[in-house]
Amino acid sequence: MRLYSLVVYVFLYAPIAIIALFSFNAGRHASDFQGFSIQWYGRALNNPFVMDALETSLIVAFITATLASILGTLAAVGLQGLRGPARAIFDALIYIAVMIPGIVIGIATLIALVTVFDVMNPWIENLWGDADNAPTLSMGRGSLIAAHTMFTMALVIIIVRARLGTLEQSLGEASADLYATPLGTFRQVTLPLIAPAVLAGFLLSFTFSFDDFIIAFFVAGSETTLPIYIFSSIRRGVTPEINAIGTMVMLASLVLLIVAQLILRRGDRT
Amino acid sequence: MKYDRGVLNDASTAVAELRHVSKRFGDVDAARDLNLSVASGEFLSFLGPSGCGKTTALRMLAGFETPSDGEVLIDGAVVNTLEPFRRPVNMVFQSYALFPHLSVFDNVAYGLRQRRPRLSRAEIAEKVSRTLDVVRLGDFGARRIWEMSGGQQQRVALARAIVNEPKLLLLDEPLAALDRKLRKAMQIELQDLQRQLGITFILVTHDQEEALSLSDRICVMRDGRIVQIGTPRELYDAPASRYVADFVGSSNFLEGRIGRITSGHADFTGVSGHSFSGQAGPGIEEGASGTLSLRPEQINISRRQLEGGHAVTVQNRIFLGEHTEYVVRHDEIGTFIVLASRRAEDREPPLDAGTQAYIAWNPDAALILRAD
Ligand SMILES: Nc1ncnc2c1ncn2[C@@H]1O[C@H](COP(=O)(O)OP(=O)(O)OP(=O)(O)O)[C@@H](O)[C@H]1O
Ligand SMILES: [Mg+2]
Numbered sequence: 001m002r003l004y005s006l007v008v009y010v011f012l013y014a015p016i017a018i019i020a021l022f023s024f025n026a027g028r029h030a031s032d033f034q035g036f037s038i039q040w041y042g043r044a045l046n047n048p049f050v051m052d053a054l055e056t057s058l059i060v061a062f063i064t065a066t067l068a069s070i071l072g073t074l075a076a077v078g079l080q081g082l083r084g085p086a087r088a089i090f091d092a093l094i095y096i097a098v099m100i101p102g103i104v105i106g107i108a109t110l111i112a113l114v115t116v117f118d119v120m121n122p123w124i125e126n127l128w129g130d131a132d133n134a135p136t137l138s139m140g141r142g143s144l145i146a147a148h149t150m151f152t153m154a155l156v157i158i159i160v161r162a163r164l165g166t167l168e169q170s171l172g173e174a175s176a177d178l179y180a181t182p183l184g185t186f187r188q189v190t191l192p193l194i195a196p197a198v199l200a201g202f203l204l205s206f207t208f209s210f211d212d213f214i215i216a217f218f219v220a221g222s223e224t225t226l227p228i229y230i231f232s233s234i235r236r237g238v239t240p241e242i243n244a245i246g247t248m249v250m251l252a253s254l255v256l257l258i259v260a261q262l263i264l265r266r267g268d269r270t
Numbered sequence: 271m272k273y274d275r276g277v278l279n280d281a282s283t284a285v286a287e288l289r290h291v292s293k294r295f296g297d298v299d300a301a302r303d304l305n306l307s308v309a310s311g312e313f314l315s316f317l318g319p320s321g322c323g324k325t326t327a328l329r330m331l332a333g334f335e336t337p338s339d340g341e342v343l344i345d346g347a348v349v350n351t352l353e354p355f356r357r358p359v360n361m362v363f364q365s366y367a368l369f370p371h372l373s374v375f376d377n378v379a380y381g382l383r384q385r386r387p388r389l390s391r392a393e394i395a396e397k398v399s400r401t402l403d404v405v406r407l408g409d410f411g412a413r414r415i416w417e418m419s420g421g422q423q424q425r426v427a428l429a430r431a432i433v434n435e436p437k438l439l440l441l442d443e444p445l446a447a448l449d450r451k452l453r454k455a456m457q458i459e460l461q462d463l464q465r466q467l468g469i470t471f472i473l474v475t476h477d478q479e480e481a482l483s484l485s486d487r488i489c490v491m492r493d494g495r496i497v498q499i500g501t502p503r504e505l506y507d508a509p510a511s512r513y514v515a516d517f518v519g520s521s522n523f524l525e526g527r528i529g530r531i532t533s534g535h536a537d538f539t540g541v542s543g544h545s546f547s548g549q550a551g552p553g554i555e556e557g558a559s560g561t562l563s564l565r566p567e568q569i570n571i572s573r574r575q576l577e578g579g580h581a582v583t584v585q586n587r588i589f590l591g592e593h594t595e596y597v598v599r600h601d602e603i604g605t606f607i608v609l610a611s612r613r614a615e616d617r618e619p620p621l622d623a624g625t626q627a628y629i630a631w632n633p634d635a636a637l638i639l640r641a642d
Contacts, residue, residue, distance in 0.1 A: 170367035173334055176354040177361045178381035178430070184355075188380075192371045 016250065023243035040244040050245060053229035057210055060141060060225060064148040065206035071149070072156025073198050077190065079157070080164055097154035106218030109147040113139065113219065139221025147219045148209040155208065156201035159264070163197035164190075196263045203260035207253050283310045284346070285438050285470045286331055286359075291340035293326050293494075300326040302494040304340070308438070308472060313464050315473045315481040317517065318491035324474040325364075327491075328440050331472065332361045345437060355384075360431035361440040364447075366423050368415045374426050375411035378402060381434040401433040404463065421452045428460075432467060441473045445480065457484055478518055482506070490514050506565075510552050512639050515563040522569075522606050528560040528638060536638040538562050542602040548636030561639045566609035568635035571596055571627055572618060579628035582606070584621045594620060598629060 023041070027034030044050050079090055117137045128134035171193070175185040191198075213227035220228060226249065230242055286308040293301040300323045308314050316324040329335040330342050333354035341348050344357060360381070368377050378398045382389055389397075402408050405425040410418065418426060424444060431439055444460075445453045461484050464471050475481050481488045482502045489499045490513075498510045502518075509515035512523060524546075529537030536550040538560065546562055554560055570576060582598040585605070596608040608629060621627055 168365060168367060170363050170365055171369060173354070174361075174363060174367035174369070175380070176334075177332060177359075178434070179355045179384040180380075181355055181384075184384060189369060189371075 019243045020247045020250075022240055023247045025240045025243075028239065040240040041248070044241050044244045044248070047241070049224075049229060050226075053224045053226045056141070056223055057226040060144050060148065060223075061206045061209040063145050064152060064209040065202045067145070067149045068152040068156050068205040069198050069202040072153040072201060073160050073194070075153070076157045076160035076164060076194075077186065079161065094154050094157050097151070098158065102151075102212065102214035103218075105147065105151055106215040109143070109150070109215065110139075110218040113143050113146070139219055140223050141220075143219045143221065144216055144223060144225070147215050148205075148212065151215065152201075152205035152208050155204055156198070159201045159204070160194055160197045163194045167193055196266060200260040200264045203256045203263070207256045207260075211249070211253055284308060285310050285312075285344070286472070287341075287343040287346075288327070288330075289341040289343065291327075291330060291337045291342060293323075293330060293335060294338045299494045301330070301337070304496055306489060306496065306499065308470060310470055311468050313461070313471045313473070313484060313486045315475055315485040315488045316491055317475055317478060317481040317488050319476060319517075322491040323494040324476075324491055325442055326494075328361070328442055328472065328474050331438070332359055332440055333357050358437045359440060360434050360436040360438075361442065362427050362431050362444045364442045364444065366427040368423060368426055368430070370415050372415070373411065374402070374407065374413045374415065374418065377415065377426055378411075378429045378433050380430060397433055401429045404432070404466075405429045405459075421448055421456065424448060424456060425459075428463070432463070432469065435467075436469060438470045438472065441471060443474050443476070446475075446477075453480075460484060482518065488518070490517060508551070509563070509637065509639065511642050512561045512563065513642060515561075515637065515639060520566060520607070522564040522566060524562040524564075524603065525641070526560065526562060528554050528556055528558050531556055535633075538636075538638050540603060542604070544603055546636060547633045548638045549634055551637050551639040554638060554640045559641050561641050563637045563639055564606075564631060564635065566595070566607045567593075567611070569606060569608045569629050569631045571598065571608045571610055571621070571629050573621065573625070573627055576628045576630035579630035582627055582629050584623050584625050584627055586623055587620060596621065598627065600629075 022033065024036050024038060025033050026037035026039070079087070082090060121136050124136070125131045125134040167190075171189055172185055175189045176182070180188060211227065212225075213231060216225050216228055217231070224232075226245070230245060233239075233242055284307045286306075288304045288306040291301060291304040292299065302323075304327060316327060318324055326335060330337050331344070333349070333352060333356075336351055342350050344359065349357060369380065372380070375398055378401060379394050382394045382397060399408065399411065402411055405428055407422060407425055407429065410422065410426075415423065415426070424447070427444070441460075445456050448456060457480060460471075460473075473481070473484065482505075485502060487499060487501055488505055490497050490505065492513055498505060498514045500508075505514060505518045509518060515521045516523070524538075524540045526538055526540040529539060529545075531537075531550050531554065534550055535547060536554060538546045538548060540546065540562065548562060572579075580600050580603065582600045584596055585599050586597040588595040588597075590609075592612060594610045594612075596610065597605060598608055599605050606629060
């Protein structure tokens with residue numbers, strides 16, 4: 001049994017370890033190790049294409065995480081008031097949203113957005129009057145952020161709901177009893193108490209959006225995010241530079257996930 | 271300031287009033303036709319067993335529940351649908367419901383900070399520290415809630431409510447979570463505080479001793495109804511029904527039939543065939559079945575034959591400190607609980623189990639009540 005689990009772990013982590021190891025390869029080929037060097041990290045960070053993709057990814061991830069945590073928190077708080085079958089249905093829908101494969105979300109969002117754009121664009125042209133200079137809706141950062149926000153919002157709802165569930169109902173009543181308006185209660189009692197969950201939701205959404213390839217591949221249009229860049233350069237062969245980028249992305253994601261966990265744990269103690 | 275019974279009939283001083291108030295939750299009647307008027311400065315208790323609707327009554331006054339029927343008045347105005355945050359009423363929750371993310375000081379300051387126009391920082395600090403002194407937590411302002419003991423948390427909850435100087439303070443079993451000794455101490459503090467501040471208190475409790483020792487008036491509830499309202503003395507000496515006699519203090523009950531009723535007195539025949547007489551309780555009818563109620567401390571017990579006494583066998587003796595409780599059995603009438611005071615024992619040594627003895631009581635001490 002022990003041997004078996006050892007094999008499982010080796011199987012899981014060996015490829016990742018190899019990527020990390022070969023990112024320090026002095027040679028130019030991914031497959032044979034010719035001494036230790038950090039030159040590929042320098043190359044990666046000086047590559048303008050990488051930096052552009054990184055910038056796009058960071059901006060998309062930041063806006064996604066911000067929107068998802070605001071919308072998700074409001075939805076979770078709103079859902080608190082719901083009882084009975086309506087609540088069960090909403091809960092189920094949220095869990096399903098998280099479990100739907102990325103490829104389905106990618107295709108569905110693509111089709112939905114294209115359909116909407118096809119309807120909207122002639123309309124906007126008409127309103128604008130000047131058909132040549134009228135703004136057109138198309139795939140790009142906006143659609144990418146929309147798709148990511150939709151998906152990660154469900155994550156935030158689940159995390160915040162769990163936290164709300166642990167709060168005593170009487171805290172809200174005590175606040176109302178002490179003359180706080182419903183908005184005042186939300187600001188002074190509910191929000192501070194769920195803040196750790198909201199922050200954790202933000203970090204998870206950020207990580208998800210930053211790492212996502214599948215959904216981005218469908219809806220990013222001409223935008224290149226870091227995962228899309230990696231994918232397209234791999235087609236020209238795996239270089240130690242890609243390994244270096246992969247290692248850095250992995251490390252950043254890991255740190256964010258751990259921080260999110262720590263925040264949630266600390267929040268539970270109060 | 272002690273509440274004076276005279277003001278009770280003066281409607282203009284009623285801080286809170288319930289008029290034919292009912293509350294249904296689905297098919298549960300949590301409150302049925304409640305009628306009550308609470309005078310300014312009064313200390314009133316809701317007393318009753320679990321599930322009788324005490325919390326529901328309190329929550330309708332606080333504004334967390336809307337009555338299904340009837341009117342809730344505060345200061346003479348109907349407030350049925352007025353939101354809790356607009357009511358000049360504060361509540362101490364059974365679970366305390368202290369804000370875990372705020373310090374003791376900030377918890378107490380919470381209500382003051384909601385006021386518009388705003389109070390100045392200095393004014394808030396002044397009021398909060400004065401109130402913390404009142405509940406003897408002067409040095410604890412900076413503490414976190416979870417660093418406080420149960421009794422201290424209870425006092426924070428109290429301070430958080432009274433700092434607002436509400437017209438009416440509602441307390442939902444505030445002492446239930448405390449151990450017996452601390453509870454006693456807090457009861458005394460509560461009573462002192464109420465007299466000192468002159469705030470009207472409504473206390474929910476299922477502890478009859480607590481209700482008896484603290485309240486100006488007690489409102490005994492059963493199945494969502496108020497069955498009797500009165501001063502602790504009235505409820506103890508003149509319970510209107512067997513239920514109240516049983517719930518307020520303890521009593522010996524004999525089942526039987528009510529005989530002739532004359533000017534406040536009634537005859538009574540127990541199921542054993544023995545005849546007694548006693549004071550007539552309210553609403554009894556000749557010939558109807560009823561209950562004779564006899565407080566344990568009203569019964570005299572002695573080795574010697576007492577005038578009009580009944581011969582009994584001592585079955586058990588329980589030493590209670592101030593008193594000694596005897597369980598005695600009469601072959602035909604049944605079992606009695608007798609409470610003998612220390613002074614009675616000075617005259618006669620305690621009776622051992624198995625000894626023969628006699629019990630007797632003044633007929634005026636027996637109450638003939640309707641059966642219910
Ligand atoms: N929100 C609610 N929904 C449904 N039923 C309720 C609700 N609140 C109270 N009840 C019911 O109303 C009845 C009275 O409840 P209430 O809480 O007022 O009792 P209580 O006298 O305070 O009891 P306890 O001493 O146990 O606190 C109970 O049967 C209870 O189950
Ligand atoms: Mg209750």
